[in-house]
Amino acid sequence: MANAIKAPNAEARSGTERGSGGERWYVLDNAAAFMPALTDRTVTLVFRVSATLRERVNLAALEEAVANVAERFPYYLVELRHGFFWYYLEPLSGKAPHPVADSRYPCMNMRVRRRGRFLYRVRAYRSRIAVEFCHILTDGHGALGYLKSLLAEYLRLRGMDTSAVRGIFLPGEAPAPEESEDAFKSHFRQDLPSPRIAVRAFHYPSLPLLPGQYRVITGAVPLAPALAKAKEYGSTLTEFLVSVYLASLQDIFYALPAPIRRTMRPHLSVQVPVNLRRLFPSSTMRNFSLYVLPSLDTRLGVYEFPEIVRRVHHYMQAEVDRKNISMQISRNVGGGRNPIVRILPLPLKGVAARLVYRRLGEDTFSGLFSNLGPVELPEPIASEVLRFDFIPAPSRRCKTNANAISWKDTLYIGFGSLSASTELERRFFTTLTGMGFPVSIESNM
Amino acid sequence: MPICPNCGVELAESTKHCPLCRSAIEADGGRSEEREAPYPEKAIDPEHFDTLTDAQRRKIFLEIFSVCSAIACITVLAVEALVDGRISWSLYPVASIAYLFFVIAVPVALGRRRWRATVALAIATPLFVLSLDMLDASRSWFPRIGGPITLSVEATIAACAASISRMKSKGVNAIAVALIGAAAACVCIELAIDLAASGSPDLDWSAVVAAACLPIAALLFYAHHRLSGRASLAKLFHL
Numbered sequence: 001m002a003n004a005i006k007a008p009n010a011e012a013r014s015g016t017e018r019g020s021g022g023e024r025w026y027v028l029d030n031a032a033a034f035m036p037a038l039t040d041r042t043v044t045l046v047f048r049v050s051a052t053l054r055e056r057v058n059l060a061a062l063e064e065a066v067a068n069v070a071e072r073f074p075y076y077l078v079e080l081r082h083g084f085f086w087y088y089l090e091p092l093s094g095k096a097p098h099p100v101a102d103s104r105y106p107c108m109n110m111r112v113r114r115r116g117r118f119l120y121r122v123r124a125y126r127s128r129i130a131v132e133f134c135h136i137l138t139d140g141h142g143a144l145g146y147l148k149s150l151l152a153e154y155l156r157l158r159g160m161d162t163s164a165v166r167g168i169f170l171p172g173e174a175p176a177p178e179e180s181e182d183a184f185k186s187h188f189r190q191d192l193p194s195p196r197i198a199v200r201a202f203h204y205p206s207l208p209l210l211p212g213q214y215r216v217i218t219g220a221v222p223l224a225p226a227l228a229k230a231k232e233y234g235s236t237l238t239e240f241l242v243s244v245y246l247a248s249l250q251d252i253f254y255a256l257p258a259p260i261r262r263t264m265r266p267h268l269s270v271q272v273p274v275n276l277r278r279l280f281p282s283s284t285m286r287n288f289s290l291y292v293l294p295s296l297d298t299r300l301g302v303y304e305f306p307e308i309v310r311r312v313h314h315y316m317q318a319e320v321d322r323k324n325i326s327m328q329i330s331r332n333v334g335g336g337r338n339p340i341v342r343i344l345p346l347p348l349k350g351v352a353a354r355l356v357y358r359r360l361g362e363d364t365f366s367g368l369f370s371n372l373g374p375v376e377l378p379e380p381i382a383s384e385v386l387r388f389d390f391i392p393a394p395s396r397r398c399k400t401n402a403n404a405i406s407w408k409d410t411l412y413i414g415f416g417s418l419s420a421s422t423e424l425e426r427r428f429f430t431t432l433t434g435m436g437f438p439v440s441i442e443s444n445m
Numbered sequence: 446m447p448i449c450p451n452c453g454v455e456l457a458e459s460t461k462h463c464p465l466c467r468s469a470i471e472a473d474g475g476r477s478e479e480r481e482a483p484y485p486e487k488a489i490d491p492e493h494f495d496t497l498t499d500a501q502r503r504k505i506f507l508e509i510f511s512v513c514s515a516i517a518c519i520t521v522l523a524v525e526a527l528v529d530g531r532i533s534w535s536l537y538p539v540a541s542i543a544y545l546f547f548v549i550a551v552p553v554a555l556g557r558r559r560w561r562a563t564v565a566l567a568i569a570t571p572l573f574v575l576s577l578d579m580l581d582a583s584r585s586w587f588p589r590i591g592g593p594i595t596l597s598v599e600a601t602i603a604a605c606a607a608s609i610s611r612m613k614s615k616g617v618n619a620i621a622v623a624l625i626g627a628a629a630a631c632v633c634i635e636l637a638i639d640l641a642a643s644g645s646p647d648l649d650w651s652a653v654v655a656a657a658c659l660p661i662a663a664l665l666f667y668a669h670h671r672l673s674g675r676a677s678l679a680k681l682f683h684l
Binding site: 057104126212 | 446448451452453454455456457463464465466483484485486487488489490491492493
């Protein structure tokens with residue numbers, strides 16, 4: 001039997017909800033447990049998923065839709081609080097967020113540690129409805145699920161008959177307890193070895209943007225030719241796009257003057273988040289994703305593009321696997337259960353989290369590429385949506401990151417950057433146009 | 446329907462300001478200004494709208510500070526009333542707390558109207574000293590000692606502030622003026638004490654203070670006028 005992983009630890013208390021009634025509160029999921037300590041005004045850990053409609057957004061209907069949908073997702077109607085040992089989430093009873101104005105610089109300025117603040121917000125601009133979620137609350141899957149519900153409710157309020165719509169969380173339904181579970185704990189096994197610590201990776205030297213600025217460059221690429229090209233190379237679309245990203249990083253690395261290049265780390269590495277719901281059965285709407293790190297070692301020489309795709313393909317086929325991912329889950333959940341970690345007061349945990357995240361996290365990858373995949377919406381909602389966008393959270397160390405999302409026949413690749421240089425984006429899209437793809441670009445700066 | 450010129454969303458009829466970005470909606474409903482850019486022109490921090498204004502912050506501070514001051518006064522009075530069964534020495538801390546409240550609350554309440562706050566404090570200080578004198582009916586020291594000292598110190602501070610504010614270039618010369626003011630204040634204090642005690646002025650310790658301050662003030666004046674225009678302290682100290 002291919003799957004020899006044991007059944008999930010049934011004894012583990014995986015639900016994040018605690019207490020009842022007015023005393024109800026939520027434990028942060030394992031991935032989010034240390035995130036609050038890593039946030040500041042710029043590095044907000046806030047990402048965005050947005051949908052552009054055919055018609056201009058009506059504010060009154062959107063406000064009503066946000067209020068109606070809020071009750072369907074009670075585990076998102078929370079504020080961040082800090083206890084003596086851990087952060088936790090407390091319901092903001094009787095409140096619902098109001099839509100806010102969109103900004104030239106998305107994903108910025110969410111002060112999650114202040115009292116009375118939701119960890120997500122809905123923004124409107126012309127015909128676009130955007131939801132910005134802090135990663136403390138959920139990952140891309142959860143944010144997209146919420147956006148779909150919001151779109152369905154908004155369009156219902158605008159007169160659309162959505163009674164036959166299935167496959168979307170709708171207001172009025174009772175949320176399942178599994179939606180707020182910590183799926184990491186459900187699939188935790190204690191007896192697994194820890195994965196190897198990745199080597200430190202190359203970081204492109206570049207001046208930062210001014211404080212408060214965040215550059216977004218989105219490229220729209222026809223989906224069918226991109227899929228055909230990925231198939232031609234024998235890879236999936238994600239593997240193909242990650243290869244283009246790595247190839248662009250390699251170009252940047254070799255474009256550096258030799259004396260500077262010699263002082264840089266030789267490993268080019270990309271963090272590729274994996275939606276674990278595809279590997280482990282779970283219907284959680286909290287975080288449930290980990291990552292793999294396809295990389296190139298420049299000490300071995302220059303890689304041709306087909307070679308990069310081959311390496312990325314074989315690496316990801318081997319790594320995106322229940323057994324390998326289980327090791328990461330085991331390390332992360334096991335770390336949180338360590339008695340020394342548990343007795344550390346929260347401020348000391350924050351200091352430790354920043355050090356650990358730097359060494360095990362952002363030091364080990366040069367950038368991030370996340371593909372949310374094709375968005376599926378039932379008719380008649382689908383016919384009202386023109387496009388989807390997916391913007392990554394700002395990162396100070398890995399300044400330029402990319403997200404991709406597909407809608408109908410178009411692939412939207414969104415780069416978010418705190419770097420003054422647009423070299424990575426330019427090389428990425430130039431590589432695509434060099435392969436014959438028509439790319440249309442838009443930016444906020 | 447009116448459309449916000451910044452957000453581009455449809456708003457309810459008769460809306461004058463966009464609820465999202467606070468932009469004013471023009472008479473034609475904003476239809477004339479359509480931006481096709483993928484992002485708004487403005488960088489908006491949605492939480493900025495939730496933050497308190499200066500006036501609101503001042504109001505909250507005054508409320509909290511008033512309650513705290515009142516609690517302190519009541520506590521002191523209650524302690525003496527319970528322990529000694531009368532009210533005597535507790536009036537001194539109460540008067541001090543009241544004066545402290547005035548010194549802090551008046552500038553906060555008046556905000557940027559600093560002149561009014563300064564005048565109010567200048568009046569309040571002699572009144573505070575007078576109230577301390579009046580608490581003890583057995584002896585009167587305000588007309589001979591408290592009043593002259595308070596007024597002379599205030600006059601010295603006012604004179605120093607006026608002369609410093611008139612200086613074209615402010616540097617160590619401001620410190621020199623402050624030193625001269627301190628020397629003058631000490632002389633006034635000793636004169637007031639001597640006249641109250643023996644009826645004749647006998648400058649003693651204030652002369653020592655003046656002998657220490659005035660040469661330093663002279664040195665600072667010299668340094669200021671000698672160095673002004675020739676050396677930049679900002680450059681020298683990387684300020």
